[in-house]
Amino acid sequence: MAKIESKPLRYAHAEGHTDVCYTEDGQHLITCGHDGDVRIWVDLEDDDPNSHCVGESALAIFYKDKRLYVATDSHVVQAYTFPEFDKDGIVTRFTAPVTQIKSTKKIEALGCSSENMEARICSVEGGAPLFVMENHNGPVLSIAICPQMKYSCTASGDGMIRIWDIDTQKMIKEVYCVPKINTFYSAKVLCRMDFEPSEGKYLAYPNNREIVLLDCISWVQRMTLTHTSIKCAISQCLFSPCGQYLAGSTVAGQIAVWEIETGNSLGIVDHPTSHNVSAMAWNPKGNGVLAYCDVAGQLGSLVNCYGKDSHVQEDVEMVERVDDDLMDNLIHEDSDDENAISLEKLKNETLGFVVDEDNSRPPSRHVASAPTTVPPQGPFQPSATPLHLEHRYMCWNDVGIVRCHSLENGESSIDVEFHDTNVHHGIHLNNYLNHTMASLSTSVLALACETPSKLVCISLVGSSKEWSASMPDTEEVLCVCAAAGVVACATTARLLRLFTPMGTQRQVISLAGPVVSLAAYNTTVLAVYHSTEPGVSDQHLSMDIVAMNGRQVRSKTVSVPLTPSAKLAWLGTTDVGSPCSYDNTGILRLYDIASGVWIPICDTATHSRGVSDSWYIVSISEPSQTVRAILCRGTTFPVTAPKPIVTELAIQIPLCELDSEKSQYEEQLVRWAHTTSDVDVKNARESALKLFALACRSEVEQRALELMELLKDDRLLPLAAKYASRLGRMHLAEKLTNLADAWERDSDKLNLAHNSHFQELDTQETYDVTDTEQEMNTSLIIPQKTKDTKTFENVKPIKPVPIKSSPGGPRNPFKKQQDSTKHIQSPLSLTERTLIEVHASNDQTENEDPLKPQNGESFVDWFARNKESMERQNPEMTPSEVTRYGIKMFKSIQTKVNGESGKRKLDDTNDSEPQATNAAKQTKLSAFAFQKKS
Structure with missing residues (x-):
């Protein structure tokens, strides 16, 4: 040849x-x-x-x-x-x-x-x-x-x-x-x-x-x-x-x-x-x-x-036709079955396939394993605009903006603008290495390019030193991300390389598929990749949540949901660390670590005026319940000049019939339960009581009872019972009274069983590996995730206010009243009155013994107060073992106290001061709660 x-x-x-x-x-x-x-x-x-x-x-x-x-x-x-x-x-x-x-x-x-x-x-x-x-x-x-x-x-x-x-x-x-x-x-x-x-x-x-x-x-x-x-x-x-x-x-x-x-x-x-x-x-x-x-x-x-x-000239047609010897060999077969095989061979030969007995193929040709009509989504940087633009955004988040400017002569420069100039002054760089990827945090600016494949980071704290890391010869950087405590990059070798903000190589992790995007928060990295080949219409994506804590590295893998036939358009976290994803159809989703589910929190398409309009996500705030985004009219990305205006969109979970009053209250309670909002106890209980009042006024007693069972809040229960008795719904009031007794009996079993099981489960699956002080039996729908958890811990037990004054002293609100139907007020005015009663408080007496639970103190509060002393006494125990030890000690102390004094119950004939209701009992499901840090 x-x-x-x-x-x-x-x-x-x-x-x-x-x-x-x-x-x-x-x-x-x-x-x-x-x-x-x-x-x-x-x-x-x-x-x-x-x-x-x-x-x-x-x-x-x-x-x-x-x-x-x-x-x-x-x-x-x-x-x-x-x-x-x-x-x-x-x-x-x-x-x-x-x-x-x-x-x-x-x-x-x-x-x-x-x-x-x-x-x-x-x-x-x-x-x-x-x-x-x-x-x-x-x-x-x-x-x-x-x-x-x-x-x-x-x-x-x-x-x-x-x-x-x-x-x-x-x-x-x-x-x-x-x-x-x-x-x-x-x-x-x-x-x-x-x-x-x-x-x-x-x-x-x-x-x-x-x-x-x-x-x-x-x-x-x-x-x-x-x-x-x-x-x-x-x-x-x-x-x-x-x-x-x-x-x-x-x-x-x-x-x-x-x-x-x-x-x-x-x-x-x-x-x-x-x-x-x-x-x-x-x-x-x-x-x-x-x-x-x-x-x-x-x-x-x-x-x-x-x-x-x-x-040596040959007729071109001789190259096009099948060789005569091959045709003769294929036709002169002995049996019909062999002849059928030969026709298949002929078909394969003419189509360009060679069938060998050992199924061997030439090394330079690969046949597709399965047909697909959807190409796999390529890697991208969140909040970055296309590479071919002369002036483009490399990154835009809640810290600042990174822009890249390219000239016709090939020169390029990078400008960094910070939203808060107290964090750092603006930066201007000559883009000698032709960086195409950037990520910005409060501590570091990370830059990367594919060829030559090199990661360059500029520290924004201390002396603002610059460090770099070159990839091995066979690797190219595809994505990069930076946070306050970590810098990460994903490469063509399907490796996730983790660095500290000052340049120490922290870890190398293998990804299970081609990377799509990266995001980070504090010391946690989110890596989205293709879990399998795309299907006929959908991308199949998964996300590894990789958390670092000292020498520990823990990972949790979850699937990434997308709208049918959609692609991932943005990846990031809220300002308190909840993973979020956004697809090109306009659906923004939040991953609730506590429950392990993805929740749609915003449909940006409902805020667009035109069909071709889209939203460019900048950041998400859970405390203020808003999404900060830029409206792009007729395109998918904003222009660099003039500087676009950032708009705030409200977070809203798409429940059914959101135009009705009932659905609006339900949406608030569900949203507050799964996000870290700034809402206080007053607004939360106000919405809960209004929802209960709507159920009572609609004459759906079973729904009202179901709601109180779902809320699991002892502070709301007496108020709901009084409201039901005022409306003359004595059957409902009696059920609510029985519900309080059932909670009292079941609380001890739930605390013991779920603390021992879910505490271990939580340390394995959540990415906040340092958080072991979980609220285990709090209300399911009344907001538990707050910017400052102490505001809920310091709420004092309420003192039930009598419905009407009595010379004999306050009465038991759970006792049936003979004349309850004679003085019925309007539901609305009664609801307003109960809202005022929600916030009534009573002074608590302190217990001098630090190990002895205070009046109405739950296990979480007691454990938080005594955890350090138990760890000092038992230095060989792991966090899970300390938790189990605390549960046993709390139970033994509770049993001893109850054996000495007995339980006091409200009585209609009691002339003393009304006893404060017990602290809020907590549901078993809230053991999954992921306590985000502000």
């Missing part, structure tokens, strides 16, 4: 984008370049080519049916006669430069792509376009048309390859594989695609370091072609005229040739000066000659590209 050889390069045009094509008979080579000239070469050794000036520059050229079509600097596709080179009409006009002209031998049309985000299929005679391909969000870099003119394909700077059905004039498939750019002149990867020229069976397109072949019937991946020597992205690919070979070139000038039938590489040739190859053209003679030109204006060629000497 002859080796592929490269002919010496020669000067063709001035430096800049250069294009090349052959005449249909293969006798002439034609080039155009940045100098505006078109040159006609007899062969590569032609020292005196015919030269014609068509303008200041020419970007594309194509020969068809004795006519030459040139894309000139006036943004038109000009036709010329050949070889006379006389003007022969204008095929079409654009408002921006034409980037490529493409056609096939069997059709009478031209495909033209332009920088104005549009591509067209036009008749060779001009006139109105036959098909206009719009809806691109970037310059169209290339176009391809199948030989039957049934499908076309475009690649644009917005990162997408789009496949179009010409008959219906609709887009049928999108593939994400193009590096994003905002102008054709800055594109290194041109993403030149090609259809198989004989029957249009395959569509070949470059995807990073490999070439992917799609089946043009099912649009599933058939094979991929690559080479071990390819070290950078492939820019373009081109089928040979016979359709049996495929050539591909990289941005570093490497050119490789593969045989489609076997998938084997026939060889690879390095460019002498490593310049990017801008165009390639096969000689139509079928002699294995491939001409190419580069961005330096040089022209070269490769010979023996078919694996045999180019001087």
Whole structure:
């Protein structure tokens, strides 16, 4: 087999984008370049080519049916006669430069792509376009048309390859594989695609370091072609005229040739000066000659590209048909079953698959394991705008804003603006390493780039020192995040690398799939990755919650929910540390560590005026129950100038019938139970009592009783009983009285069982590994997560106020009243009265013995007060063992106190001061509560 050889390069045009094509008979080579000239070469050794000036520059050229079509600097596709080179009409006009002209031998049309985000299929005679391909969000870099003119394909700077059905004039498939750019002149990867020229069976397109072949019937991946020597992205690919070979070139000038039938590489040739190859053209003679030109204006060629000497001519049709010996071997089989197998072999051979008995495959070809119509989502930085923008946001969060400014000459700079100038003054950096990723916290600014893959961090505390870490040769940084106590980056090796803010390498963790995004809070890192391959319409994402505490590192893995057919658009945490995710349909979700569930907290689409509007998330505040975001009208990201306005959106859980009063109160209680809000006890109990009053007024006693069972609040129970008795609902009042007794009997068992079990469970599953002082039996819906938990701990037990004055002293509110129906007030006024009674308090007496529980003191309060002394007495115990020891001690002390004094109960005949109600009993479910820190 002859080796592929490269002919010496020669000067063709001035430096800049250069294009090349052959005449249909293969006798002439034609080039155009940045100098505006078109040159006609007899062969590569032609020292005196015919030269014609068509303008200041020419970007594309194509020969068809004795006519030459040139894309000139006036943004038109000009036709010329050949070889006379006389003007022969204008095929079409654009408002921006034409980037490529493409056609096939069997059709009478031209495909033209332009920088104005549009591509067209036009008749060779001009006139109105036959098909206009719009809806691109970037310059169209290339176009391809199948030989039957049934499908076309475009690649644009917005990162997408789009496949179009010409008959219906609709887009049928999108593939994400193009590096994003905002102008054709800055594109290194041109993403030149090609259809198989004989029957249009395959569509070949470059995807990073490999070439992917799609089946043009099912649009599933058939094979991929690559080479071990390819070290950078492939820019373009081109089928040979016979359709049996495929050539591909990289941005570093490497050119490789593969045989489609076997998938084997026939060889690879390095460019002498490593310049990017801008165009390639096969000689139509079928002699294995491939001409190419580069961005330096040089022209070269490769010979023996078919694996045999180019001087030995063979009929092209002999390459296309199946070998006669193979056909004979397949037909002359003994049995019918073997003949059926042989037909399958024939089918596989003609489709380009080789069936071996040991199922072995060539190393350079990989068949897709399962067809999928949804490409996996690529990695991204939260709150960052697209890379191809000249002025873009690298990060925008509650600490500050990081902007990147790129100039046309390649220079780049980074500006950092802090919301609070007391934290740090503004920073201006020259972006020498071309950083594309940034994350900002109160202690560090983290920057990273893919090539060279390096993490650079600037400390914002102390002496503001800078440190950096270079990745190993085989790794590239894909995502980066920074928080007050950690810096993390995820790499192409599926590794999560953790650093301290000052540069100490803390840990290296393997991720279970390709990373999508990173976020961090304090010393906790959130890593979202693909748990499995995407399905027919959905991404399958998971999140690792990795927490560091001293030498300990703990992780919890949870699935990340998305709206059907949606992608993750933002990842972060609230200002108190709750993980949050936001998809591109506008749904914002919060992960409640206590319950282990994702809760939708805001639908930003309800706040948009137009269908094309979107919201750019900045930060989320749980205490104020707001989402800070920027409205982007008609786009998905904000502009850098003028500076956009940040809007506050209210957090709201999407319960049913939110326009009704009942649902509004329910939404408040559910939201306060799962988020750390600034709401106080007064507002919470007020909403609870109003919801109870609505149930009573609607004559749904069972719902009212159910509500009190759910609330599990001893302070509300007497008030609810009085309210029910006032309305004459004695049956409900009696049930509420019995409910209080049931709570009294069951509280001891619940405290013991759930403290021993859920305390251990919580330390294993929550990411706040230092928090062991959980509230174990508090009210389920009355807000337990507060910015300052002491406000709830210091609330004194209320003293029930008599319904009406009595000379005999206060009465038992749970006792049936004979004349309760005679003086019924309106429900509304009674509700207002009970709201006042909620906040009545009684002085508590202190217990002199520190180990002895105070009057009405729960286990949590007692344990918090005595935990340090128990740890000093038992230094060998773990936190879980100290908790169990405390439970036993608390129970023994309680039993001793109760045995000595007995339990006091409210009595209607008691003339002494009314006994304060017991402290709030706590439910078993609240053992899951995750106490966030402000």
